[in-house]
Amino acid sequence: MALASAAPGSIFCKQLLFSLLVLTLLCDACQKVYLRVPSHLQAETLVGKVNLEECLKSASLIRSSDPAFRILEDGSIYTTHDLILSSERKSFSIFLSDGQRREQQEIKVVLSARENKSPKKRHTKDTALKRSKRRWAPIPASLMENSLGPFPQHVQQIQSDAAQNYTIFYSISGPGVDKEPFNLFYIEKDTGDIFCTRSIDREKYEQFALYGYATTADGYAPEYPLPLIIKIEDDNDNAPYFEHRVTIFTVPENCRSGTSVGKVTATDLDEPDTLHTRLKYKILQQIPDHPKHFSIHPDTGVITTTTPFLDREKCDTYQLIMEVRDMGGQPFGLFNTGTITISLEDENDNPPSFTETSYVTEVEENRIDVEILRMKVQDQDLPNTPHSKAVYKILQGNENGNFIISTDPNTNEGVLCVVKPLNYEVNHQVILQVGVVNEAQFSKAASSQTPTMCTTTVTVKIIDSDEGPECHPPVKVIQSQDGFPAGQELLGYKALDPEISSGEGLRYQKLGDEDNWFEINQHTGDLRTLKVLDRESKFVKNNQYNISVVAVDAVGRSCTGTLVVHLDDYNDHAPQIDKEVTICQNNEDFAVLKPVDPDGPENGPPFQFFLDNSASKNWNIEKKDGKTAILRQRQNLDYNYYSVPIQIKDRHGLVAKHVLTVRVCDCSTPSECRMKDKSTRDVRPNVILGRWAILAMVLGSVLLLCILFTCFCVTTKRTVKKCFPEDIAQQNLIVSNTEGPGEEVTEANIRLPMQTSNICDTSMSVGTVGGQGIKTQQSFEMVKGGYTLDSNKGGGHQTLESVKGVGQGDTGRYAYTDWQSFTQPRLGEESIRGHTLIKN
Numbered sequence: 001m002a003l004a005s006a007a008p009g010s011i012f013c014k015q016l017l018f019s020l021l022v023l024t025l026l027c028d029a030c031q032k033v034y035l036r037v038p039s040h041l042q043a044e045t046l047v048g049k050v051n052l053e054e055c056l057k058s059a060s061l062i063r064s065s066d067p068a069f070r071i072l073e074d075g076s077i078y079t080t081h082d083l084i085l086s087s088e089r090k091s092f093s094i095f096l097s098d099g100q101r102r103e104q105q106e107i108k109v110v111l112s113a114r115e116n117k118s119p120k121k122r123h124t125k126d127t128a129l130k131r132s133k134r135r136w137a138p139i140p141a142s143l144m145e146n147s148l149g150p151f152p153q154h155v156q157q158i159q160s161d162a163a164q165n166y167t168i169f170y171s172i173s174g175p176g177v178d179k180e181p182f183n184l185f186y187i188e189k190d191t192g193d194i195f196c197t198r199s200i201d202r203e204k205y206e207q208f209a210l211y212g213y214a215t216t217a218d219g220y221a222p223e224y225p226l227p228l229i230i231k232i233e234d235d236n237d238n239a240p241y242f243e244h245r246v247t248i249f250t251v252p253e254n255c256r257s258g259t260s261v262g263k264v265t266a267t268d269l270d271e272p273d274t275l276h277t278r279l280k281y282k283i284l285q286q287i288p289d290h291p292k293h294f295s296i297h298p299d300t301g302v303i304t305t306t307t308p309f310l311d312r313e314k315c316d317t318y319q320l321i322m323e324v325r326d327m328g329g330q331p332f333g334l335f336n337t338g339t340i341t342i343s344l345e346d347e348n349d350n351p352p353s354f355t356e357t358s359y360v361t362e363v364e365e366n367r368i369d370v371e372i373l374r375m376k377v378q379d380q381d382l383p384n385t386p387h388s389k390a391v392y393k394i395l396q397g398n399e400n401g402n403f404i405i406s407t408d409p410n411t412n413e414g415v416l417c418v419v420k421p422l423n424y425e426v427n428h429q430v431i432l433q434v435g436v437v438n439e440a441q442f443s444k445a446a447s448s449q450t451p452t453m454c455t456t457t458v459t460v461k462i463i464d465s466d467e468g469p470e471c472h473p474p475v476k477v478i479q480s481q482d483g484f485p486a487g488q489e490l491l492g493y494k495a496l497d498p499e500i501s502s503g504e505g506l507r508y509q510k511l512g513d514e515d516n517w518f519e520i521n522q523h524t525g526d527l528r529t530l531k532v533l534d535r536e537s538k539f540v541k542n543n544q545y546n547i548s549v550v551a552v553d554a555v556g557r558s559c560t561g562t563l564v565v566h567l568d569d570y571n572d573h574a575p576q577i578d579k580e581v582t583i584c585q586n587n588e589d590f591a592v593l594k595p596v597d598p599d600g601p602e603n604g605p606p607f608q609f610f611l612d613n614s615a616s617k618n619w620n621i622e623k624k625d626g627k628t629a630i631l632r633q634r635q636n637l638d639y640n641y642y643s644v645p646i647q648i649k650d651r652h653g654l655v656a657k658h659v660l661t662v663r664v665c666d667c668s669t670p671s672e673c674r675m676k677d678k679s680t681r682d683v684r685p686n687v688i689l690g691r692w693a694i695l696a697m698v699l700g701s702v703l704l705l706c707i708l709f710t711c712f713c714v715t716t717k718r719t720v721k722k723c724f725p726e727d728i729a730q731q732n733l734i735v736s737n738t739e740g741p742g743e744e745v746t747e748a749n750i751r752l753p754m755q756t757s758n759i760c761d762t763s764m765s766v767g768t769v770g771g772q773g774i775k776t777q778q779s780f781e782m783v784k785g786g787y788t789l790d791s792n793k794g795g796g797h798q799t800l801e802s803v804k805g806v807g808q809g810d811t812g813r814y815a816y817t818d819w820q821s822f823t824q825p826r827l828g829e830e831s832i833r834g835h836t837l838i839k840n
Helices: 002-029 691-715 816-832
Strands: 033-037 046-049 061-064 069-071 076-079 089-098 103-113 141-144 153-157 169-173 185-187 193-196 207-215 226-233 246-252 260-263 280-287 294-296 302-305 317-325 335-345 358-364 370-375 390-396 403-407 414-418 429-438 454-463 475-481 507-512 518-520 527-529 544-552 558-568 580-584 590-593 608-611 619-623 629-633 640-649 655-665 731-735 777-780 789-792 835-839
Touching (some): 061 069, 153 226, 246 260, 390 403, 580 590, 608 619, 629 655
Parallel strands (some): 033 103, 246 335, 358 454, 475 558, 580 655
Antiparallel strands (some): 061 089, 153 193, 260 302, 294 302, 370 414, 518 527, 590 629, 731 835, 777 789
């Protein structure tokens, strides 16, 4: 029981001790404040400032025990009227109360009046002052910005320890004194009191760094310059403002609740991180105001949606009147407003729909590329965007592809056109089902369901017209045989007049027949072959030969069709092969034969290969795969060209005989072979001439001899016997080794030809006319240097043509001197030196 009763007593003691500790701490926080003031205080003078938050943070009521003083929320103490301190000290209390917590604190303030000292001069005979090693103790000072005065307003007082013995004069320098802003501060040189002359804007000058000086009357400075920092206390004189007076945000319509729209920001020029710059945001008004779709975070300024029912088609723009307030949003805080515009982005949440449930139109048959109908749709989404642009589709009724529908980019209408001709005789009308969607994919709203495609019905009535003949089908295929002879009939192309359902009265003409194989019957359209049909012709493609036919009615209307003649292959071409092959001895001793059959596969390989008996001695042929064969040497042959007869049969036994020219070469590849041309080469044939070839050669030789003999007989002529003077024939040139005439040469021995009636036999003359000889002229030429001794018959005299002119003689003799004078200058010494003309 003693223990049980002791426990509550110990708990009470602990609580009492804790309460005393709290009171002790509070007493320390709410200790006395001492302020030095002038003895005379005018009304509305700032006496000083105390820190209220250290004593009681959440004070809802602040009052002074002395009505002569007024206490502001920031702890500033002002006089309410003029006041003179009669005694050295005056005290009063500041009471702080918190209504919620029911707490109350008291701060005692003691005011002491400054003393006015009489100046005391330092005499020269006084002991010299020594500068103290310790610096002045700087006194903290601050000023409230935008102070209302009265001015000059006391800031603080500086004092030197040397003033206890000597008269000290004080001065200051720095910004606000002798620098910009000038004359803001001054000091009383006797007392050291610093005063401010006018109010200060903290946003321009946050603090002033001054230097205080203490000097004696003779200018001696017993102290170091004292740094003075005067801080400007912030006053909540700047209201926050939005960086942009009008801000625009966008957000998709039908977005989910809680979607971020944007963030607003505001700026406050007051001191950062204080209550003066603690901002709060709120929405004052939404336009339109119902329903409320937006909210804002009071601290961050982020705007979000509160509902998922934003519908651009109902309202595409909202305006929010925003407020930003400092002092943490308290009612006495400064504030400003701004406008936020929120635009809704369009989503494809409204499907297009036709303005009509059905349409009726008409078109003439056989018309193409013609517009027959325009269809309008309505769409509540944003115009000229993929959310409202229509895409039309033909869902039913266009199985033959006669229609096409497109979108007019300017009007968004559906344009229905005919692209393939319609036939009234087949259908009198066509019923189409047309649907419409948007280019963009449908976006389902939160409160809606996925819609179905909007459709409509279009009835197209076909108007009958006389359109002329019809070529149906446009391509007709007929069968024929390869090698089909000329002059035969084939079934042609038939057109139809739909008005009478027959081809009566139509005329047919050819438009295209590349190799002119056919002629056409203009009444029936049947064909007649002009040539033998050849499947292997270059004009036949894939076993088909095409003919274009036009059918014309009585009034000139026409249609065009194509007749395809399909040629069945006939084995009318034997296998073909290259006429020359090369065997490179350095690489291989055989050649691969690759025949080609122009006929189709059913008349082509497998091939059979046979060598002629004359070629079997040197060559051997081996079958390979039915399409090729190997020609191999039985022994190594000399490098040369060889002719090898060979036969090739196709599968149906059609044989072709070929003589291959085999080039045996010293090479590795055929392109490297450098043998001489075949025309200058010794070709070793393996072929023996037949008897008919020999007979042809004999007959040719006999015929050639006959032609030569005939030519000889025709061109044979009579020969002429050469005649010379008798004495001339008996003359010779002999060597005498003398420059003069020989001893045997005398005047008597030199004779010229005389009458020559008996000299020449005219019976063998050359160049006769009419077969008779004419005795005309005989010439004897002694040629040296181009001179001639002529003997002329006629007139019964002889002439010697020389440099002497013409001489006559009855006896026919000339003196030696005459001969010498004739011959010597013409023959010259060089020509007849050492020779003598003698007569035998």
